[in-house]
Amino acid sequence: MRAAPLLGIAIVATAFGSAAGAQTPPRPHNVVLFVADGLRSRMVDDSTAPTMAALARAGVALRNSHALFPTFTTANASAMATGHMLGDTGDFSNTIDAGFEVPGAGKSLTPFLESDPVLGDVDEHYSGDYLDEATILKLARDKGYSTATVGKLGPALIFDHTERTGAKTIVVDDLTGSPTGIPLSPEMTARLQAASLPLAAPSRGENGKSGNMATPGTHSANVVQQGYFADVTTRAVLPLFKERDKPFVLVFWSRDPDGTQHNQGDSLNSLVPGINGPTSLAAIRNADDDLARIRSTLSELGLLDSTDIIVTSDHGFSTIAKESRTSSTVKTRFADTPPGHLPFGFVALDLAHALNLPLLDPDDGYKTIADGQHPRLGNGLIGGDRKNPKIVVAANGGSDLIYLPDGDTALAKRVVDVLLAEDYVSGIFVDSKLGKFPGTAALDDIALEGSAVTPLPAIAISFRSFDTICGEPVRCTVEIADTGLQQGQGMHGSFSRADTWNFTAMQGPDFKSQFIDPAPASNADLGRTIAQLMQLSLQDKGKLVGRVLSETLPNGAVPAYTSRVVKSDPAANGLATVIDMQMVGTTRYFDAAGFPGRTVGLSSMGPASATQ
Template sequence: MRRVILSCLVGLSLAGSAQAQPQARNVVLFIADGLRDGMVNAANAPTMDRLMRAGVRFTNTHSLFPTFTMPNATAMATGHMLGDTGQFGNTIYTAFPVPGAGESLTPFLESDPVLGDVDAHFAGNYLNEETILRAAHAQGLSTASIGKLGPSLVFDHTARSGQDSILVDDSTGRPGGIPLSEELRTRLGAAGLPTQAPTRGTNGQAGTAETPGTLSANVEQQSYFADVATKAVLPLFRERGKPFVLVFWSRDPDGTQHNQGDSLGRLVPGINGPTSLAAIRNVDTNLATLLAALKEQGLADSTDVILTSDHGFSTISKESATSFSATLAYKGVPKGQIPPGFLAIDLAHELGLGLFDPDAKGARLAADAFPSRANGLIGTDPAKPDVVVAANGGSDLVYLPGGDKALARKVVEALTRQDYVSGLFVSAALGPIPGTLPLSAIALDGSALTPMPAIVVNFRSFSTGCSDPTTCGVEVSDTGLQQGQGMHGSFSRADTRNVMGAMGPSFRAGLASPVPASNADLGKTIAQLLGLTIPGKGQLVGRVLTEALANGSTPTFARAVLRSEPDAAGHITVLAYQTVGETRYFDAAGYPGRTLGPDIPALTAAAEAH
């Protein structure tokens, strides 16, 4: 029997209730992709630090698990958790060949064409929920989303003409990109800005096992996006004289931390080297540019600015003493390290089945080859796989297209023998399996249209011993990047602890809020600030962050721990979480001793006190 242990019910007693805004507000949602909360201080990110000191700093923050960009983008955009949106990772199994992804069954969704293909397959809206930008535009507000390819489009992904919401991302001006309206083209020309977004340049170079990755932040591309926002879009919105909502999604520090070349093969400094710090300063500069423009254009007093990051970040480990894949030799993989696709390779070996590459037209993989994008189709026929692995980084998704319960148990048994596994979550349709928790326990079982994973695999994580473990986390990662570079996606507190803050006329001043908050809450809160009513199809939703609003009420919250039954080897999946009413917030999960978070009692309290 699973046991729920409630520890410390925290009561906060400020009276009052959230009130409707007396006048129209503008909203700017600024996302610093992959920014760790513990890295935001006066030295590293002075603009962000000042914003949260003047307004609200949420000190008990939560990224949604799996802690990847696209899942958390959908949470912000809709206010729904992943069991409703179906965005279970950056890479998912779609059960159909996606044209924009080379006919892959496991597409990477940070792509405008791929998102269009997936939308088309799932009745025009694969998320099955309305986004805040779509609702805002429908009610006459000006809307724009600018920045990183993939998550920027998610905020209004069903309108692709360029005539509704303004969309500017990496693909702007290139084949497959969303077109620009003539109105915006004119504005860009008047501001001396090109209609084609620059590439990442050297920042996009990830290196190899022998060659370090980038040593520069993503300055040029993000300066362009900031200029588009401040010199073209904001002046346009000001002249329209209507309320607006602007989303600015900064690729830094995420992109730089992934690719950084400061720590090739080494866990220290990992993602804490000079290149990663430069990326944090870069995004802080972008925010400063945006805030200055709001002030200069007379918009600051009527604009609420919300700051968040989609997830935290960790350094990559590629080490395992149990993996079959680590005993083989692969081109470009250091001897003894696990290759990209190690989970698919190990499962195929354990099950005695063939392994095929979904990103190479289903080609069968030889013993000395790993999947090109780490994904795998396992079985005898790639067109009808028994097992599908969608590799994502700090966690992987395993699908069983046939729903075979006996096969599910075999897969779980194989996974529990690996030292890189730390916690398993299984679909309730496969029955209870010792050592695992159900997907419903972490809000992954809902009304989603996309196929639901059978098993979500969390990978081992730990810290390198710094004073704040969430700033020096390490995780085993199923990725083409190298040991010592950066990744996220795990159930480590280093990945679930993101940044959240707010400042503006709707928010309190000088508040450090200890109430748990998540990216799903931002979608609900922004909808209220804009006066939007968005009917939901699914029930897995965030809440309005009333504790941060002027004259808003502060709710109570509780902490809890959920433990699975032990498996035959004694493995227990432990989930540490919090609740505000019916809304759940997931701190960390995994096998005790293998996940950074639930087995460190002082960690959550230390993070909240930051």
């Protein structure tokens, strides 16, 4: 049943024999980074997620943790993977203006990055590394450690996206077994066969069904697909790592609860229960069950005492609202949108309408959008032509990105004026090179201007959020979202605290026990902390780095931290972008941002309300 154990031992002798010397540091412990995609900090307790709740109680509970804005998956994966904030990684959102027509995305200028082929294309275009910062898995395998990343397509590969052979880092995701996926090595193929596991990942099945305006989405958590990923991890990867007897880093990216909260059919067109219905709760439990399986396998293999487990989520979550009184789109009938609701692509449609410029669809052969139509995936090229658009809108969900390829400051002013008049906007952030505009903050104020090699958005906009009053606003936040999903389904991406407040906890030989960490922490900090635990030497290009969470380590003191509020000059209509943040030294943590009264969690401004 067991394949090639002798080979593993031979590699150990080579890797550590050559490194032996007087100053050899002690062998680091192993790290398991378990990411429960879209798990809200305040949704973990003994009934919803008992494994995570117990882990947080026994180890370190980070009560003040942060996803980075835009609160999307690939963006936050890039931060965990590199220890840098998004201004450096250039993974500004799940959908970006890539600066070129991406073959793996059907020649779209605005690819969705949760794709192995797209990540390959973007890497190739940007000199082999679109993040332009080394990832922790690359550094770990360069040191001779075992590395694997298993789970959700896109974020899983980002942890070692420059190594696509499957030979060095084990990559198992949705595309495993497909011609466009990362191949399995002969060693992993043998391991899977010996464990009687398929060589191809199953699809999401029922869980992948998002429904439409008349049909509810799924009532199934992503149990089958994640069961396969957990099988691969517990029956193939961890036994292999045990035999190799080298330090290892394993990333397990659980699509649940994210995928289920997006697609759930518990609340079609209704804000309640939204993402707090039974299907979403089953998804939280599904992620928790996968963690429990991994933990018990570590125990069975005798690895629990030598392995640090870090559990986090890339971002929080909210229920979708699609109502607006100001958008030009709500008076138009769209075939797939309930009357009066915002269609997918409303930002692109509103800008094209207000500026009286044509709108091209980069995801549908660059055809011109006619009246009563919306861009297929919400993205749009406005004005100019396919090769020289004046404005590019990358639609993402709870926030959108707007690019001005010409760097036209007069056009930036016009776009800002349009956005300031829309009731769905809460918070506008502009590239500081374009100047200062009343009512807006700078991208630099939220750590989005750094050393990135991908195109910098001209403007990032966060959408309005409010509370349906369930006793704790961040547990029942609703947000306007630019999405093909329906009101009542789930989304994230905004600058509300509901979307920035992720769950984070850790337990293991390198961490304190029974410690509640009150200091601010972020996903970029996790990358720095893992690098320190594994003795990896980061060679930073950018300066927007996280910090090592030294207070979670034995003898580490809680650092001093302070709160700060940044407020822009008001626009003519009185709106001002406010940013609530915390600081540890010079490291910034962004709690929430937006227009007062339109964003849940803007602490200095009182609660956001359902009525504007």
